[in-house]
Amino acid sequence: MPNDFFINTESVQVEPDKVVMKTANRTRLDQPESADIDVSCDQKMIDTETLTNTRKLLNSAIISAWYAVKSERRPPALTPTRWVWRLAAFYHLCHSTPRLMESARERFALANRQSLAQWAAQKAREEAGHDLLALRDIQSMGYAAEAVVEALYPPAAKALMDYFTQSVQDSDPIDCVGYSYTAERLGICIGEGYIQSVEKLLPPGIKATRCLRAHSAVSAEVDHVKETLQMIAGLTTEERDRIAKACYQAALLRFSPPQEAYISDEEIQNMLKSLKLTNNYA
Template sequence: MGNYFLIDTESACFVPDETAINTANYTQRHRRTSVGSSDRTASNMSHAERMAETQKLLDRAIADAWYTVKSDRRPPKLTPTRWVWRLAGLYHLCHPTPRLMEEAAQGFASVNRKSLAQWAAQKAREEAGHDQLALLDIQSMGYKAEAVVEVLVPPAAKALVDHFTQSVRDSDPIDCVGYSYTGERLAICRGVEYIQMVEALLPPRTNATRCLRVHSAVGTDVEHVKETIEMIAGLTPEERVRVSRACYKAALLRFSPPKERYISDEEIQNVLKPLEHINNHR
């Protein structure tokens, strides 16, 4: 029941400090730089330097989470049945995002943190309707989509949404920035090859990668990551450290295998069987 639907953990791709995080080259020399300690005085940095330093800070935090988890457990092989499970997880991740981001925007605005308020309000708009893409994908797989997401709630997705909700409702909702950045940064690790691999597993005439495409290297998340880095680069050093720590916490959740065993295809099929459409794979 783990997080594998969130990221292909065997091919994590982002590169902190020029070193891919899924290689052995990530050593103690990277760990020696604590989050935020690489900041230089803002007046001494160009815009490009500030952007690069900010991304390095955030990606190091995510990389550190990767190495903190360092699990040898691997989820079951992807199958059409398990893809429906992952789509249900994507739905539950997408569904509350516009509402929670609007709530965060109001929280930031109430204390006159304009750039954060504008960023959160934009996120609320950008993420609207993505849950519907997941429902369309599930329907294309031959199931009654709304019924599926009512009964299939992957624990990994629930844990992430609970964390996101708590972040938004904290006295300072800035941790939601790290949560959002981490999700989009990991999403763009999934490119055309990954999407094609999923599509090759699915039945003919199935259009069930709409939500995945939006949250991938071929979707809008690439630009969203850049926009978020630019916003974070304009925050105070203390705020940037807080965001990087939030990235670490969110990445821990995404990289950690489930405490319990992974759900089996048979168990998923038993839930899905009564929810099939009469005309499958429309």
């Protein structure tokens, strides 16, 4: 996975309808989500076949984007310095999500698309405060968090946020559902093994994986994927197809390496030099 934040490119294999995560100790298989799902934002019962076909449609779109990119470029190895860069990306991806989802909710409600409006309202609630986790992680790394996110806005994160914002502002904001599903579906590829591998790279005693954990398989993210899947399965065929196309576009952005060279640790260190805290409270 060529983007150098959220997940280690070397640790993921994508196959139809399943995602294999390699860890230092074992290989974990994320099986397709169960059809036995109860979601509060849409009580309509969805038959198993429709749910299964919807899951395959969306996951196949993400997989197609993976194979469309298939770049040989790999990001530099993760270091503590580069982890701060990734945390800044986390912050920017989380910060505007509640506001954008609330905007989507309003637009869906005005169009009397109640299941979509309820879904967007739920997403706004679920994502509230996740940006603060990223700030706490950055501070734990020994930096003035607000100053860091002001100075660092990784291009890959900006491209994703631009796509998300444009989706919400479109005449039909439904593409934001595909963006959200893609982010969360890829998030549940991140297991405890990868999280621990990050923690081992950090200085002893430093806790700086709060935001990563909140967007991984060890959090409520698995349930969020299931809930979104059931909501989408209850939409029309045309709406599901539109969401699948958005999954593909969002995944292309996630998987594509930067057009320019990857930023170096030295460049990141130069930007962070003046942002160090005199006292660090992990």
